[in-house]
Amino acid sequence: MAGLYIHIPFCVRKCLYCDFYSLPKRPGAAAHADGGSFIAALAREMESLPEDFAPETIFIGGGTPTELSDRNFAALFDLLKRRVDLSRVTEWSCESNPGTLTREKIGIMLGAGVNRVSLGVQSFDPKTLEFLGRIHSAENAAEGFRLLRDCGMKNINLDLIYGVPGQGRGALEESLQRLVELGPEHVACYCLIFEDGTPLADLKVRGIVKEVSDDEELGQYEIVRGALGAAGFSHYEISNFAKPGFECRHNLLYWSGGEYIGLGPSAHSHWNGVRWGNVRDLAAYCRNLEAGQSTRAFEEKLDAEAKARETLVMSLRQIRGVGREEFRAATGFDYAELCRDQLTWLRREGLIDDSGDRLRLTPRGLFVSDGIFAELV
Numbered sequence: 001m002a003g004l005y006i007h008i009p010f011c012v013r014k015c016l017y018c019d020f021y022s023l024p025k026r027p028g029a030a031a032h033a034d035g036g037s038f039i040a041a042l043a044r045e046m047e048s049l050p051e052d053f054a055p056e057t058i059f060i061g062g063g064t065p066t067e068l069s070d071r072n073f074a075a076l077f078d079l080l081k082r083r084v085d086l087s088r089v090t091e092w093s094c095e096s097n098p099g100t101l102t103r104e105k106i107g108i109m110l111g112a113g114v115n116r117v118s119l120g121v122q123s124f125d126p127k128t129l130e131f132l133g134r135i136h137s138a139e140n141a142a143e144g145f146r147l148l149r150d151c152g153m154k155n156i157n158l159d160l161i162y163g164v165p166g167q168g169r170g171a172l173e174e175s176l177q178r179l180v181e182l183g184p185e186h187v188a189c190y191c192l193i194f195e196d197g198t199p200l201a202d203l204k205v206r207g208i209v210k211e212v213s214d215d216e217e218l219g220q221y222e223i224v225r226g227a228l229g230a231a232g233f234s235h236y237e238i239s240n241f242a243k244p245g246f247e248c249r250h251n252l253l254y255w256s257g258g259e260y261i262g263l264g265p266s267a268h269s270h271w272n273g274v275r276w277g278n279v280r281d282l283a284a285y286c287r288n289l290e291a292g293q294s295t296r297a298f299e300e301k302l303d304a305e306a307k308a309r310e311t312l313v314m315s316l317r318q319i320r321g322v323g324r325e326e327f328r329a330a331t332g333f334d335y336a337e338l339c340r341d342q343l344t345w346l347r348r349e350g351l352i353d354d355s356g357d358r359l360r361l362t363p364r365g366l367f368v369s370d371g372i373f374a375e376l377v
């Protein structure tokens with residue numbers, strides 16, 4: 001199984017915490033001036049897709065895909081219709097943000113065959129939204145959700161953030177309650193990260209904002225797990241929750257070591273054992289494609305062991321973990337041999353459970369997964 005990812009490098013403005021590659025709109029401008037040249041460059045990059053690449057999932061992310069003008073948004077879907085055999089595609093997701101979602105945009109998506117929309121709500125607490133630098137209100141988010149439903153979208157994900165300075169447990173619980181009342185099929189709930197180079201990290205360095213303590217983050221993670229579990233969502237990945245049958249297939253492909261190709265500036269790919277990433281620069285991306293040159297910022301071929309370790313780490317993101325035989329069949333390695341010393345230590349610390357013939361993170365391990373993965377790769 002293979003997946004296609006497309007990165008749309010535009011946003012209305014940058015959120016305080018955002019580390020994704022996207023360009024804010026010029027103040028007062030109705031649309032991004034370089035939207036058309038991006039679509040033209042994307043069309044060229046799409047021509048370079050391997051002949052035998054036949055994705056079963058598509059994910060259009062960013063950035064904010066719905067920040068494209070209606071014309072460019074429709075052109076994006078036309079490109080896909082021309083190049084991809086859509087009869088093979090079982091899940092086609094598109095990200096959106098409240099404040100950029102219109103009936104016209106939803107019509108374009110539904111007309112093309114998009115069957116899942118991910119809406120970046122982040123919080124229903126006005127103070128939290130303001131702190132994060134979001135462009136929308138809680139009401140805009142609820143309106144966006146209802147508009148999607150009115151138009152017939154049957155599979156909707158809502159994104160939420162916890163661990164935000166100043167957002168107490170009460171505000172988080174209220175956000176979770178409002179989210180559950182809307183009735184999405186899927187929820188992605190992330191802990192706020194102070195990524196280097198973001199304005200948020202800068203505020204921390206200057207002593208203006210303080211990170212939430214680890215204990216408080218863990219407490220909030222437990223609140224999220226409890227509230228979504230009680231509402232009938234199954235917790236199937238560290239940060240992801242789904243109603244039965246609505247797990248995100250595209251992300252499951254990443255988490256099971258599947259192959260994918262990413263198009264657009266900063267997009268990553270893993271195809272035929274080679275991993276690469278495109279330049280994080282829209283102008284260079286467009287220029288290179290126009291000149292018939294590579295858009296890759298790096299490229300590496302993973303050896304069998306490195307690939308096995310990466311598959312292990314990605315698989316452990318899933319709550320069900322990975323079976324020993326399943327892992328051996330996929331990679332040719334036995335994880336108990338491959339990571340013997342690390343697993344001994346992680347078991348002693350109560351961070352992994354390898355009883356039976358499965359390896360999975362414990363609830364405590366889930367919360368410190370980044371550190372565990374750094375040990376295992």
Ligand code: SF4
Pocket residue numbers: 010011012013014015018019020022062063064097120
């Ligand atoms: S809307 Fe999303 S991609 Fe755009 S700046 Fe905010 S967090 Fe980043």
